Amino acid sequence: MGKTVSGSDMPCPSHHPDEGLVMDYATGAACEAGSLILASHMTLCPRCRSLAEACDVVGGSLLAEIEPEPVSKRCLLAVLAGIGDRRGAASDPARPRPPADIVLPAPLRNHLGTDLNGVAWRRVMPGIEEAHVPTCGGRFKGRLMRIAAGVAVPRHTHDGVEMTLVLAGGFSDEHGRYYRGDLSVSGPEIDHAPVVDADGECVCFVATDGPMKLTGPVARLFSRFIRF
Ligand SMILES: [Zn+2]
Structure with missing residues (x-):
């Protein structure tokens, strides 16, 4: 075989998650480990990244068409707290930024705080x-x-x-x-x-x-x- 380990010249992956898994990720339904592995795949896969972005767009436009429902203050606070958890701790600014690395994709590297x-x-x-x-x-x-x-x-x-x-x-x-x-x-x-x-x-x-x-x-x- 002999494909290089990493680098920007890597071809698009050949094996992908099914659309249901990508949709779970895009809608925030995936758990933390599920989100981490899907996000890591997407940093290396333009195809699935595009699919997730399309799901975001569709989800956003559906939300825009829904009649607003009044909610309690407690419910609103729970939703706002959950937004910060979406897609795991990959974007947690409190975690130390690791040095540049070419093996661990950024979501996983940021989550672990190390290369x-x-x-x-x-x-x-x-x-x-x-x-x-x-x-x-x-x-x-x-x-x-x-x-x-x-x-x-x-x-x-x-x-x-x-x-x-x-x-x-x-x-x-x-x-x-x-x-x-x-x-x-x-x-x-x-x-x-x-x-x-x-x-x-x-x-x-x-x-x-x-x-x-x-x-x-x-x-x-x-x-x-x-x-x-
Ligand atoms: Zn893919």
Whole structure:
């Protein structure tokens, strides 16, 4: 393979979230981890960014046509407080601005307050490390994963949805090849064993709303030691 890890000359990603997920993001219905991974994808994907902007325009014009309803002061204050939370803490000015970095997209970098070098990795198994991405609850949980060149992730499926955004390097599974900016969305119907490309490590941002379920021949052995 051999695509570059990052840079402004990167081609548009090939794998995208479906329109429902983009709409959830644009309308503020996505949780914090869901918003973070979608916002990170959109910084690398002009196509989905345009779609989200179109949703904003449509939503805005629909709101403009709705007859105003009187609301209580308490309701108004709750709405105003929620506006500040939209799309997570990516725009929180209180968070320290990290140095320029080319691996973590700006929404994720701003949320973590660090670039990739400041991430505290935890070894999951040989060749696979992960780091929790803290969020304030919500449907999805986020984590960064760093997988060494050539390593195969144990075959697995998911109890819920797993969204995987490639940030560096690449991997492939039975359903395609994924590079920086590509977003893989897998549900319970997907049983796969991703393999990282042989020429470099792969860094991904993963958001899941259910546990991974190992399904391969050594699943029982691994599941005693691995908690993804
Ligand atoms: Zn996209």
